Amino acid sequence: MADSVSESSALTVTRPYEIRSTRPEWHAPWKLMRVISGHLGWVRCIAVEPGNKWFATGSSDRTIKIWDLASGTLKLTLTGHISPVRGLAVSSRHPYLFSCGEDKMVKCWDLESNKVIRHYHGHLSGIFSMSLHPTLDVLVTAGRDATARVWDMRTKQCIHVLSGHKDTIADVQCQEADPQVITSSMDKTVRLWDLAAGKTLTTLTHHKKAVRALAVHPTQYAFASGSADSIRQWKCPEGTLLQNFEGHRSIINTLSVNTDGVMVSGGDNGSMCFWDWKTGHKFQAMETMVQPGSLDSEAGIFASSFDQTGLRLITGEADKTIKVWKEDDNATEETYPLDWKPKLARRRY
Amino acid sequence: MTTAARPTFDPARGRESKGPKLQTSARDLPSHTTLKYRQPESETSLEQKVDDLKQQLLEAEREHFRKLKAGSGAAAIGSSEPTPGQVDSESATPQLDDEKRRQLLEQVQGWDVDDINSTSFSSDENEDDSDDDGDDDDDDETAQLLRELEKIKRERAEEEAKKAEQQALMEESQRTEQLLGGNPLLNLNNGPSFAVKRRWDDDVIFKNQARDVDDKPQKRFINDMLRSDFHRKFMDKYIR
Numbered sequence: 274m275a276d277s278v279s280e281s282s283a284l285t286v287t288r289p290y291e292i293r294s295t296r297p298e299w300h301a302p303w304k305l306m307r308v309i310s311g312h313l314g315w316v317r318c319i320a321v322e323p324g325n326k327w328f329a330t331g332s333s334d335r336t337i338k339i340w341d342l343a344s345g346t347l348k349l350t351l352t353g354h355i356s357p358v359r360g361l362a363v364s365s366r367h368p369y370l371f372s373c374g375e376d377k378m379v380k381c382w383d384l385e386s387n388k389v390i391r392h393y394h395g396h397l398s399g400i401f402s403m404s405l406h407p408t409l410d411v412l413v414t415a416g417r418d419a420t421a422r423v424w425d426m427r428t429k430q431c432i433h434v435l436s437g438h439k440d441t442i443a444d445v446q447c448q449e450a451d452p453q454v455i456t457s458s459m460d461k462t463v464r465l466w467d468l469a470a471g472k473t474l475t476t477l478t479h480h481k482k483a484v485r486a487l488a489v490h491p492t493q494y495a496f497a498s499g500s501a502d503s504i505r506q507w508k509c510p511e512g513t514l515l516q517n518f519e520g521h522r523s524i525i526n527t528l529s530v531n532t533d534g535v536m537v538s539g540g541d542n543g544s545m546c547f548w549d550w551k552t553g554h555k556f557q558a559m560e561t562m563v564q565p566g567s568l569d570s571e572a573g574i575f576a577s578s579f580d581q582t583g584l585r586l587i588t589g590e591a592d593k594t595i596k597v598w599k600e601d602d603n604a605t606e607e608t609y610p611l612d613w614k615p616k617l618a619r620r621r622y
Numbered sequence: 623m624t625t626a627a628r629p630t631f632d633p634a635r636g637r638e639s640k641g642p643k644l645q646t647s648a649r650d651l652p653s654h655t656t657l658k659y660r661q662p663e664s665e666t667s668l669e670q671k672v673d674d675l676k677q678q679l680l681e682a683e684r685e686h687f688r689k690l691k692a693g694s695g696a697a698a699i700g701s702s703e704p705t706p707g708q709v710d711s712e713s714a715t716p717q718l719d720d721e722k723r724r725q726l727l728e729q730v731q732g733w734d735v736d737d738i739n740s741t742s743f744s745s746d747e748n749e750d751d752s753d754d755d756g757d758d759d760d761d762d763e764t765a766q767l768l769r770e771l772e773k774i775k776r777e778r779a780e781e782e783a784k785k786a787e788q789q790a791l792m793e794e795s796q797r798t799e800q801l802l803g804g805n806p807l808l809n810l811n812n813g814p815s816f817a818v819k820r821r822w823d824d825d826v827i828f829k830n831q832a833r834d835v836d837d838k839p840q841k842r843f844i845n846d847m848l849r850s851d852f853h854r855k856f857m858d859k860y861i862r
Contacts, residue, residue, distance in 0.1 A: 313847070325675045343682030368658050383658070392649045397634040410657060420636035427657050429650065434638040441633070532672070567845035582676045592845060 297554035316589030320361040331358030360403035375399035415442035433471035457484035488528035499525035531583030543572025
């Protein structure tokens with residue numbers, strides 16, 4: 274008997290690591306501010322200009338439309354693609370807009386003359402995503418042929434063919450520091466690439482479903498990947514799992530992060546979740562409303578992007594509208610208290 | 623046979639091709655061989671830049687909403703324009719004031735600028751001055767000047783007050799007009815009548831017998847070209 278007592282006292286709990294759940298930061302709830310209808314098809318991609326005056330949307334109606342950010346009025350329609358436009362990017366260092374589509378074409382539009390001046394030819398199938406390198410004159414496109422191609426912006430030459438994925442690449446993101454290219458694929462993996470060598474640095478195999486969305490944090494050295502089973506946050510150079518964002522039960526089409534630490538995930542069934550980036554707490558979940566005249570099943574979010582300041586969220590939706598969301602100005606921590614209970618440990622698996 | 627209509631269950635996988643290209647597309651030929659660059663950004667911190675962008679966005683949105691409101695407000699108020707009498711009085715007073723102001727300005731311009739400076743701002747220097755004969759004149763002039771300035775100020779203040787008063791009056795009258803005319807139930811005699819319009823066939827037994835005849839199908843928006851009323855009607859009319 275005495276033995277057991279002494280044993281239990283010896284077993285005073287010392288946990289291997291400190292378990293402390295941090296209280297998430299409070300964020301104002303987001304609400305719908307504006308609905309822009311003008312596209313004749315699904316709105317598949319969004320890019321906001323670095324000067325924050327306008328944004329461009331690409332749609333399944335094969336057009337790219339440019340909208341004024343403050344007033345939401347149409348400024349310009351660009352035609353030229355012959356299939357849905359799936360990726361858009363505005364360069365912050367050049368007066369160029371890049372677009373790619375399911376017609377295997379990557380186009381470089383000169384924003385001073387609004388004309389296509391370059392084509393980047395080489396993909397074997399539809400291109401689903403593209404990203405510009407922030408400091409090099411290089412663009413990366415990826416798509417259904419399971420490769421990501423790195424193009425020299427000026428000479429239109431393919432520098433690297435990043436092959437290794439076994440299925441369609443759904444999203445690609447570039448950043449300044451290594452890994453400079455991150456791709457996520459329908460083969461349930463995320464790959465981090467060495468841009469100089471054109472080889473895979475790391476393959477992340479945690480996801481159980483196709484990974485359709487990636488989001489790189491604008492200031493932190495971390496990124497998030499979203500698939501139908503979960504959203505995961507990774508630390509950058511080596512790709513260690515930081516945490517899971519749990520509770521969005523849908524196919525996740527898009528992820529966006531702003532500098533205030535708000536992450537948005539947009540689902541294929543029109544559900545949206547807003548997360549605290551630091552702690553992974555879901556502070557708001559809602560459904561988009563379809564515009565009157567469309568079916569309920571037409572609720573779906575394909576693309577999302579914060580503007581350059583993070584004050585407005587722009588989403589491209591399956592009901593052919595673009596919706597602009599903003600934080601509720603009147604909300605305070607008293608009117609919308611934080612719905613959060615501390616858990617024993619942050620689960621990571 | 624073309625395979626364009628078949629679904630591609632196993633799409634082509636891309637890979638690095640080492641072989642030389644035998645054909646080049648016209649689009650691949652070198653053109654636009656120089657890159658354009660944007661103006662290099664000024665050396666501001668990221669936070670400063672973001673703050674600026676925030677201010678600009680909010681300001682632009684405010685401007686947009688103000689314009690919207692002004693547009694709708696003008697349409698609503700349109701009927702209640704100021705009467706000719708009001709306009710006359712309004713335009714007459716500023717004219718008079720302008721005249722007066724002009725005269726005053728001319729007077730002031732007549733005086734020497736150096737004089738004003740020396741008298742009003744460096745009076746303590748003047749005390750040390752050995753020149754006594756100019757001093758009295760200076761004092762006189764300063765007093766006069768101060769009086770003039772005082773007068774100008776007073777007149778300006780009066781003008782301001784008058785303007786504010788007129789503005790308030792205008793707003794008040796508009797508001798009362800709005801209040802009086804806004805409620806349709808209060809001015810039934812000249813507003814829309816709520817009497818039920820009787821049709822000639824109201825008391826007939828057999829009416830609305832034809833099938834599928836809406837005398838006026840309401841216009842509605844359907845977010846699908848193939849399901850839209852226009853397309854349906856078109857197909858019924860010309861294709862079937």
